[in-house]
Amino acid sequence: xxxxxxxxxxxxxxxxxxxxxxxxxxxxxxxxxxxxxxxxxxxxxxxxxxxxxxxxxxxxxxxxxxxxxxxxxxxxxxxxxxxxxxxxxxxxxxxxxxxxxxxxxxxxxxxxxxxxxxxxxxxxxxxxxxxxxxxxxxxxxxxxxxxxxxxxxxxxxxxxxxxxxxxxxxxxxxxxxxxxxxxxxxxxxxxxxxxxxxxxxxxxxxxxxxxxxxxxxxxxxxxxxxxxxxxxxxxxxxxxxxxxxxxxxxxxxxxxxxxxxxxxxxxxxxxxxxxxxxxxxxxxxxxxxxxxxxxxxxxxxxxxxxxxxxxxxxxxxxxxxxxxxxxxxxxxxxxxxxxxxxxxxxxxxxxxxxxxxxxxxxxxxxxxxxxxxxxxxxxxxxxxxxxxxxxxxxxxxxxxxxxxxxxxxxxxxxxxxxxxxxxxxxxxxxxxxxxxxxxxxxxxxxxxxxxxxxxxxxxxxxxxxxxxxxxxxxxxxxxxxxxxxxxxxxxxxxxxxxxxxxxxxxxxxxxxxxxxxxxxxxxxxxxxxxxxxxxxxxxxxxxxxxxxxxxxxxxxxxxxxxxxxxxxxxxxxxxxxxxxxxxxxxxxxxxxxxxxxxxxxxx
Ligand code: BDP
Numbered sequence: 001x002x003x004x005x006x007x008x009x010x011x012x013x014x015x016x017x018x019x020x021x022x023x024x025x026x027x028x029x030x031x032x033x034x035x036x037x038x039x040x041x042x043x044x045x046x047x048x049x050x051x052x053x054x055x056x057x058x059x060x061x062x063x064x065x066x067x068x069x070x071x072x073x074x075x076x077x078x079x080x081x082x083x084x085x086x087x088x089x090x091x092x093x094x095x096x097x098x099x100x101x102x103x104x105x106x107x108x109x110x111x112x113x114x115x116x117x118x119x120x121x122x123x124x125x126x127x128x129x130x131x132x133x134x135x136x137x138x139x140x141x142x143x144x145x146x147x148x149x150x151x152x153x154x155x156x157x158x159x160x161x162x163x164x165x166x167x168x169x170x171x172x173x174x175x176x177x178x179x180x181x182x183x184x185x186x187x188x189x190x191x192x193x194x195x196x197x198x199x200x201x202x203x204x205x206x207x208x209x210x211x212x213x214x215x216x217x218x219x220x221x222x223x224x225x226x227x228x229x230x231x232x233x234x235x236x237x238x239x240x241x242x243x244x245x246x247x248x249x250x251x252x253x254x255x256x257x258x259x260x261x262x263x264x265x266x267x268x269x270x271x272x273x274x275x276x277x278x279x280x281x282x283x284x285x286x287x288x289x290x291x292x293x294x295x296x297x298x299x300x301x302x303x304x305x306x307x308x309x310x311x312x313x314x315x316x317x318x319x320x321x322x323x324x325x326x327x328x329x330x331x332x333x334x335x336x337x338x339x340x341x342x343x344x345x346x347x348x349x350x351x352x353x354x355x356x357x358x359x360x361x362x363x364x365x366x367x368x369x370x371x372x373x374x375x376x377x378x379x380x381x382x383x384x385x386x387x388x389x390x391x392x393x394x395x396x397x398x399x400x401x402x403x404x405x406x407x408x409x410x411x412x413x414x415x416x417x418x419x420x421x422x423x424x425x426x427x428x429x430x431x432x433x434x435x436x437x438x439x440x441x442x443x444x445x446x447x448x449x450x451x452x453x454x455x456x457x458x459x460x461x462x463x464x465x466x467x468x469x470x471x472x473x474x475x476x477x478x479x480x481x482x483x484x485x486x487x488x489x490x491x492x493x494x495x496x497x498x499x500x501x502x503x504x505x506x507x508x509x510x511x512x513x514x515x516x517x518x519x520x521x522x523x524x525x526x527x528x529x530x531x532x533x534x535x536x537x538x539x540x541x542x543x544x545x546x547x548x549x550x551x552x553x554x555x556x557x558x559x560x561x562x563x564x565x566x567x568x569x570x571x572x573x574x575x576x577x578x579x580x581x582x583x584x585x586x587x588x589x590x591x592x593x594x595x596x597x598x599x600x601x602x603x
Contacts, residue, residue, distance in 0.1 A: 001110060001112070001186065001397075001400050001401050002184070002185075002186060002187065002269060002271070003339050003343070004082075004084055004175050004177040005269070005270065006177075007268045007269060007270060008265070008268050009179065009180055009265070009266065009267045009268050010177055010178055010179055010267070010268075010269070011076060011079075011177065011178045012175055012176075012177045012178075013070070013072070013175060013176045013177070014173055014174075014175050015044070015068055015070060015126070015173075015174040015175060015176065016044055016045060016173055016174070017043070017044065017068075018041045018042065018043055018044075019041070019042055019043075019044050019066045019067060019068045019170070020035075020036050020038055020039070020040065020041065020042075020065075020066065020067040020068070021038065021040045021041060021042035021048060021052075021064070021065065021066055021067075022036050022037070022038035022040060022064065022065045023056070023057055023060045023062070023063075023064045023065075024062060024063035024064055024065060024129070025153075026062065026063070026153065026154060027153065030065060030129070032095045032098050032100075032127050032129075033098035034098075035067065035125065036065055036067045036127065038065075040052070042066065042169070043309075044066065044068075044169075044170040044173075044174060044309075045086065045170055045171055045172050045173050045174070045306075045309045045310045046169060046170075046171070046305070046306045046307060046309030046310075047089075047167035047168060047169045047171060047306065047307025047308050047309050048064065048168065048169035048307075049165070049167050049168070049169070049307050050304070050305050050306075050307050051305065060132075061132060061133065061156045061157055061158045061166075062131065062132070062133065062156040063129060063130065063131050064129075064130050064131075064132070064168075064169075065127065065128065065129055065130070066127075066128045066130065066169070066170055067125065067126065067127045067128070068125075068126045068174075069123050069124065069125055069126070070123075070124055070126060070176070071122060071123055071124065072119060072124070072176065076178050077116075077119070079178035079179065079180060079181075080114060080116065080178065080179045080180065080181050080183060081114065081115050081116050081119070081176055081177075081178055082112050082113065082114055082115065082176065082177050082178075082179065083096070083101070083102075083112060083113055083114075083115045083126070083174070083175075083176050084110060084111070084112035084174070084175050084176070084177060085104070085110060085111055085112070085170070085172070085174050086110050086171070086172025086173045086174070086175075086310070086338060086339060086340075087107055087108050087109060087110060087170075087171050087172040087338075088104060088107065088111075088128065088130055088170055088171075089107030089108070089130070089132065089167070089168040089169060089170075089171050089308070090105070090106065090107035090130075090131060090132055090133070090134060090138060090168060091103075091104070091105045091106075091107070091130065091131040091133070092104050092111075092128055092129070092130050092131075093128070093129040093130075094113065094126070094127075094128050095126075095127040095128070095129075096115055096118035096119070096124060096125070096126055096127075097118055097119075097120055097124055097125055098125070098127070099118050101113050101115060101118055105138070105390070105393075106138075106139070106357070106390065106393060106394055106397065107168065107171070107335075107357070108335040108336040108337075108357050108394075109336055109394060109397035109398060109401060110172070110339065110397075110401060115176070126174075128170070130168065130169070130170075132158065132166060132168035133156065133158055134158050134160070134161075134166065135158075136384055136385050136386055136387065137386045137387060137389070137390060138387070138390055139356065139357040139358050139359070139360075139387055139390045139391060139394055140160070140161070140162050140334065140335070140357050140358075140359045140360045141161045141162070141359070141360030141361055141362075141385065141387065142158040142159065142160055142161055142166070142360070143158070143159040143160075143161055144156070144157070144158055144159075145157045145159075159562070160360070160561075160562045161359075161360030161362070162334065162359045162360040163561050163562075163567075163571060164300055164302070164334070164559060164560065164561055164562075164571075165302075165307070165559075165560040165561055165562055165570070166562065167302075167307035167308035167309075167560075168308075169307075169309065170309075171301075171307075171308050171309045171310060171338075172309070172310050172338050172339070172340075173310065173340075179267055180210075180259075180266050180267045181210055182208070182209070182210030182211055182212055182259055182261060182266050182267060183208070183209055183210060183259065183267045184206060184207075184208055184215075184257055184259055184267050184268075184269045185207040185208060185209045186206070186207040187204065187205070187206050187207075187255060187257055187269065187271045187404070188203075188204070188205045188207075188403060188404065188440050189202065189203070189204050189255055189271060189273045189404045190202070190203040190204075190440050190441055191203075191239075191273060191274070191275040191276070192277075193242060193244065193275050193276065193277045193288070195277060195288060195289045198240070198241055198242055199238060199239060199240045199241070199242050200238070200239045200242045200275045201236050201237075201238055202219065202236065202237050202238075202239060202255075202273075202275070203234075203235070203236045204217050204230075204234075204235050204236075204237065204255055204257075205233060205234045205235075206233045206234075206257050207233070208233060208259055211261070212259040212260055212261055212266065212267075213260050213261055213262065213263075214231050214260040215231060215232060215233050215257065215258065215259055215260070216229065216230075216231050216257070216258040216260055216265075217229065217230050217231070217232075217235055217237065217255055217256070217257050217258075218255075218256040218258070219237060219239060219253055219254070219255055219256075220253065220254040220256055221243070221253060222243075222251060222252060222253070224254075227239055227253065239253070239275065242275050243275070244274075244275055244276055244288050245274025245275055245276040245346075245349070245406040246276070246287070246288060246349060247287060247292065247328045247329070247349050247350075247351050247598050248323065248328055248348075248349040248350075248598065249349050250274060250346060250347060250348060250349035250406070250407075251274060251275075252272045252273065252274055252346060252347065252406070253272070253273055253274070253275065254270050254271065254272050254273075255270070255271045255272075255273060256268065256269075256270050257269050257270070257271070271404060272343075272346060272404075273404055273406060274346065274406025274407075275406075276288055276406050277289060278409050278410075278441075278443055278444065280444045280465045280466060280503075280504060282502060283501060283502055283503060283504050283505075283546065283547035283549075284504055284547075284549065284602070285409075285444075285466060285504045285506075285549045285550070287351070287409065287599075290599040290600060291549070291599060291600055291601070291602060291603075292351070292549070292550075292598060292599055293549060293550055293596055293597070293598060293599070293601040293602060294328065294329045294351065294353075294506055294549060294550025294551065294552055295326060295327045295328050295329065295550065295551060295552075295593045295596060295598075296322060296327040296328060296329035296330045296331075296351075296550075296551075296552045296553075297322070297327065297329075297330045297331070297552055297553055297554075297555065297556035297575075298330065298331050298333040298508060298509050298552055298553070298554045298555055298556070299318070299330050299331070299332070299333060299337075299555065299556045299557075300333065300334075300555065300556075300557075300559040301335075301337055301338070301341075302557070302559040302560055302578070303578070304578060304579070307560070310338045310340060312340055314580075315338075315340065315341050315344055316344070317580060318556065318557075318580070319344060319345070319348050319350055321576065321580065322350065322556075323348070324590070325586065325589055325590040325593055325594075326590055326592075326593030326594035326595075326596070327593055328349075328350065328351055328598050329350060329351035329352065329353070329550070329552065330350065330352065330353070330552065330556065331352070331353040331355055331412060331448070331508055331552055332352060332353070332354050332355045332412075333355055333415060333448075333508075333509075333555075334355060334357060334359040334415045335355065335356070335357035335359070336354065336355070336356070336357065336394075336398050336401070336402070339401065342354075342402060342405050342407065342408070343405075345405070345407035346405055346406055346407045349407075350407055351407060351409050352405070352407045352408050352409065353408075353409065353410045353411075353412050353446070353468075353508070353552075354398065354402055354405075354408045354410070354411055354412065355411075355412035355414075355415060355448070356391065356394050356395060356398055356411075356412065356413060356414065357394060358387070358391055358394070358413065358414035358415065358417065359414070359415040359416065361381060361385055361387065361414060361416075361417035361418060362381055362416065362417060362418040362450070363379050363380035363381040363384050363385075363418065364379050364380065364381075366452070367451065367452065367476060367477055369420075369451075369452050369454055369456075369457055372420045372421075372452055372454075372457040373456050373457055376422055377420065377421060377422060377457070378421050378422035378423060379418055379421045381417070381418035381421050381423070381424075382418070382421060382422070382423030382424060382426070382427050383423070385427075388427065388430075388431075391414075391431055392430075392431065392434060395411075395413070395431060395434055395435050395438065396434075396438065398411070399411070399435065399438045399439050400438075403439060403440055403441065408443065409443060409444070410443055410444045410445065410446055410465075410466065411435055411439065411443055411444075411445050411446070412445075412446050412447060412448055412468065412508075413428065413431055413432060413435060413445060413446070413447045414428070414447045414448070415447070415448045415470075416448060416449065416450035416470060417447065417450075418450075419447065419449055419450070419453045419458050419459055419460040419461075420450075420452050420453045420454075420457035420458055420459060421459070422459070424459045424460050425459050425460050425463070428447065428460050428463055429463060432445055432463045432464075444465035444466055445463070445464060445465055446464045446465060446466045446467075446468045447460065447463075447464055447468065448468045448469075448470055448508045448509070449461075449467075449468065449469055449470065450470055451470065451471055451472060451476070451477070454492060454495070455492070455495040455496050455498075455499045456495075461499075461500070461503075464503070465503065465504075466503060466504045466505070466506060466549070467496050467500060467503050467504070467505040467506070468506055468507075468508040469492075469496075469505065469506070469507050469508065469509075470507075470508055470509035470510070470554070471489065471492070471507060471509070471510050472509075472510065472511070472512075473485035473486075473488040473489045473492075474486075474489075474512065474534050474537060474538075475510075475511065475512045475513070475525075475534065479525055480524065480525045480530075482533055482534060482537045485534075485537060486537050486540070486541060489537070489538060489541045490541045490544065493505065493541060493542075493544075493545045493548065494545070496547075497545055497546065497547050497548075500547075501547070503547065504547055504548075504549040504550075505545065505547050505548050505549065506548065506549050506550035506551065506552065507538070507542070507548075507550070507551050507552060507553075508552050509552070509553070509554035509555075510534075510538055510551075510553055510554060511531075511534075511553055511554035511555060511573035512525065512526075512530060512531050512534040512573060513525075513526055513566075513571065513572040513573050514526060514527070514528055514530065514531035514572055514573065514574075514583055514585070515527075515568075515572055516528070516558075516572075516577045516581065516583050526572075528583050528584040528585065529584070531575075531583060531584070531585045532584055532585045532588050535553070535585055535588060535589060536588065538551070539551070539592055546602060547602070548602065549602060553575065553589075554573050555571065555573045555574050555575075556574060556575065556576060557574040557575075557576040557577065557578055557580060558570055558571060558572050558573070558574035558576070558577050558578040559571050559574065559578065560578075575589060
């Protein structure tokens, strides 16, 4: 799905700003034919939760409404007009002037609808009903329950089956864009680099709607100079002396696609792309033929007030902080991030592991692995979860949205699912097959595994191209005992190395909760000293393991979670606070990472 941009044939209207807002108390029916009976305001894009200064609103589970009035300039009324949501979390029903226009389920991917037939001259009313309900059919997974109060009113409750606050609302921009009636619907770009010859064959397929006499594809370099030009909707063009997209040294070409009619350009769209080659071979993760070492983070879209809503200033700052530290990558834990962030990563040369919102696929939790080591160990997860459909849908939507991004080097199909339980392989195999079939660039696939999914207990590691591990030796287990944590870390990594000598291994999470400003001469857990010692211990072991290709720590910054006895104002594993002030460990990590080259660290 194309990102909405203004071109010589397209206009974009941004509906960001303050909208009317109302939680649905479900005491009387909301009449979508009428303006919403509320004067409460809410900024869009942003989560609603932290804006209202109201506990009732912040913790509301169930349905809620947004409304915005808009007009469309007369000059545009004969164009095709599309209303597009960057995301609506987690389910949305959209009405225009009281008429139902579109429904979408899944809170982290865009959707759109043509709206010409709904529009009236002058003011139009856009009403959106949303739900933040998560259950065993949705991704992420929530524990959902209902009870009735003394008046018989239904009280809904979502208990997150994951460790981040269930922020919701219109998290990403809502836009109306125009296209001509004959238009470019989609563009798929597959660059195949011939590294030795320094050239690339670039396959471009263009999906159009309506009738064009011809489609013209022009490749432009970064200066806007024409590199090649072809005509057709399925072309392969050659770029000689190709400039590669490299980590932290991005080069972006542009495919300018023009739909021609009667010798005139009717629609034009410009899609940026990078030429880079990704391979997994001999226990290495190769970018452009060289063994890449991931240095970076698991993150969250999480900031003060905006919650999970798009915050472009934080995105820019976060990437600058990463670069300052010598980091080169992050994972979009635990859901697809905004398109704005993905475009920024393309431009900045940040390497991204792109994750689905499949988190919480686990019915029970227990750090005792001994019972899991039985071959036929089975918990309730794969009987309880009815998420296959949502999982398939989001794999379709994510790959469709992000397929052309050079920054995306691997897909993560899930975070910490019960892959140690019987039934996991049956659940995941079709999803891996689907992703392999859908990705035109054929990127490697992984899933990020939980501590209990060891070389002995994990049942899905054959499906993954890269072994991606979330491990907390020295924190959730062996807490305060880094010597024991070191032994456990080494033992497990060696076991993976032995089991899969051909597969690269990386850490996608490791960390220790740390209260900024808490110091201890004894290096006690939660102190800044402990966090640094913990990272030093892990680094030491990583450097001993030949196939170990990357360290993405948990977490970039402190973030908001649900309530819990292990969480004080959220998760404190950030190496930055939520305000992005560095904890002490940032100096150590920066020193380490600046001394680790992006390529060739593990020979
Ligand atoms: C892992 C999860 C992550 C948590 C983290 C933690 O993948 O979402 O925040 O551990 O406990 O289980 O800090």
